[in-house]
Amino acid sequence: MKNSNAQNGDDKSSNGRAGARKINPDLIVSEVRYGARPGDKYVRLNRTHARAFRKVGPGHFVATPASNVPATTFERVYRAIKRVLVGRPLETAEEIHERLSKVKGLAVFGSDAISSSAYATEATLIILMVAGNQALGITFYTSLAVGVMFAVIAFSYRQTIHAYPQGGGSYRVSRENLGTLAGLVAASALLIDYVLTVAVSIAAGSAAIISAFIAAGYSEQIHTLDTLLPHPFNLNVFLSLFFIGLLMLGNLRGIRESGTIFAIPTYLFIISLSIVLVVGLFKAFTGTLYPPEPPPILPVTEPLSVWLILRAFSAGAVAMSGTEAIADGVPAFKPPESKNAATTLTVMAMLLGSFFLGVSFLATHIGLVPGKETIISQVARAALGTSVLYYIFQIATMGILVIAANTAFADFPRLSSILARDNFMPHQFLYRGDRLAFSIGIIALGSIAALLVILFAGEVDSLIHLYAVGVFLAFTLSNSGMVMHWRKLRTPNWQHSAIINGIGATLSAITLLIIATTKFALGAWISIVLIPIITLSFHIIHTHYTRVAEQLRILPDQLPPQRIQQLVIVPIDDVNYASLRAMAFARTICSDVIVLHIALDTAHAEKVRQKMQTYAPDLKLVVVDSPLRAFVRPLVSYVDAVHSQYPDAFVTIVLPEFITAHWWEQFLHNRTAARLQREFEKHPNVAVVLVPYLLEK
Secondary structure: OOOEEEHHHHOOOOOOOOOOOOOOOOOEEEEEEEOOOOOOEEEEEEEOOOOOEEEEEOOEEEEOHHHHOOOOHHHHHHHHHHHHHOOOOOOHHHHHHHOEOHHHHHHHHOHHHHHHHHOHHHHHHHHHHHHOHHHHHHHHHHHHHHHHHHHHHHHHHHHHHHHOOOOOHHHHHHHHHHOHHHHHHHHHHHHHHHHHHHHHHHHHHHHHHHHHHHHOOOHHHHHHHHHHOOOOOOHHHHHHHHHHHHHHHHHHOOHHHHHHHHHHHHHHHHHHHHHHHHHHHHHHHHOOOOOOOOOOOOOOOOOOOHHHHHHHHHHHHHHHOOOOHHHHOHHHEOOOHHHHHHHHHHHHHHHHHHHHHHHHHHHHHOOOOOOOOOHHHHHHHHHHOOOHHHHHHHHHHHHHHHHHHHHHHHHHHHHHHHHHHOOOOOHHHHOOOOOOOOHHHHHHHHHHHHHHHHHOOOOHHHHHOOHHHHHHHHHHHHHHHHHHHHHHHOOOOHHHHHHHHHHHHHHHHHHHHHHHHHOHHHHHHHHHHHHHHHHHHHHHHHHHHHHHHHHHOOOHHHOOOOOOOEEEEEEEOOOOHHHHHHHHHHHHHOOOEEEEEEEOOHHHHHHHHHHHHHHOOOOEEEEEEOOOOOOHHHHHHHHHHHHHHOOOOEEEEEEEEEEOOOHHHHHHOOOHHHHHHHHHOOOOOEEEEEEEEEOOO
């Protein structure tokens, strides 16, 4: 007859009780086995849970996918749906393969800036409309001024990319060179900018596709659909919310996959707008370019003034939004990160400059006037007519405007994670989800942007006034910080770099002042008020984390005692398998255990007393009568009273809890253990331990 003896099974614990097994943290059990013949003896190593963990060293394991298998049917269904929508979970080691190439990087980080060419010209024209048709020609010259400033800012950010390859953009540059307050102001401005990027881009993209339907002769149907939708929603709002949800889902799949998904609309827009501009410029120079419909005669309600021109310039300056995105997301690029990011920024700047100036020139050349149909749609119709190419271009415009929001979805979560790492935002923003994306930041951004779209009824003109303040405040602080950076390092030719950043800071500050002044009453005041509020919230969060760290810091002269005096209390309602199991657990913690019964009924209390004499005579039973039939408060008061006698002792509340076999059965019980756990969780020097007993049927 074979005999087997598990070595660990016969060990005695240090308290002398037989049968107690030692903990085996390496999950390897050595078993002594005997053969059929005398003297046959061998040791067998049984690696328990080998499928769930892979051992890489003493006391060091790597959890395998088998350790993450869902336990319930609901969780299995949820995981299956999530896998279809988001994709399979990625391991941390796969992060390097999720980096972006320059081609995908342009789609992820450059789409915001490139897409602004679809609405920046129109924003300028809307301001100048009050001075009549003749004033619209100034648009091209204000666009030239914006283009010059954009070139300086883009070149400045190239220097930032090489100086700060770890990313962080304006926040990191400002904080390290101008101080923490400047860094937090820059971060506040950027976060507002990213939220508005999503709201403005998505709303403009929805307007583009509606314009295509209007051009195709479906204006009556669209008007009818708007009247059918519940107030205050409209078709633009519904489309915008749909696209925000789509972008959230795409980005939850991971940054590389979102780059793959969104590269097609980006490059379709680049190619189709290039065709529009080439054809349009050719027709303009040959005298064959005409507006698709005769522009209306505008009444002059305000004279052309310097103030009006400055307002038009500030409106067109939104074309520069998204310039800082690549500098913020340098670590997302493949190695060499700085070189690839700088190259992508240069390409983006050249494309945006060409597109913005080209659209502005064609729009002013034929005197286009903003109306129900967007300016870029009118330019495309003038160049291509209502051909198939025009509709492809409108689809591409809609696509790039929607995808432009993807820049914010790439940068907002990344900046939030940096702020969380520096203890200025909740630490939940620090961690990556299943697909190595900062899921909490993605969801937060999408939710806030959706709320803005609803509040402003999807009106681009209303949202855009809030937009540029944060953009140019971040530009100003970033370039000012880079000037201080060069002054501190004094590398070869640092003066040239400092001059470039200084010019960028000066131009940005002037533009910021113009925007804040001209757009203050139109809605810019909201951003101006929000920035200090968000900055203050950063300080409050940082103060909290600092206090927590100070209280948890280990001081050599104030080390906690190695052993703590224990007081163990086991509250019970009755003596049964669940409560006896809790008492058995309590005995392993302390030899002096109090079993507490809050008596709501005298007869039941007497039965409890008799059962305790039968099943647990070694434990002390305390009965507290509750004349008002309250249970929780008398129990808490008794624990407080005991604790007051021994203020230095640690009170452990051992709560018996039975787990029902089916989820719906839990509603048939009082869930007293859960109520007590919530009650005690904030008590100092009180620990709550739940001892579960699983009901099989």
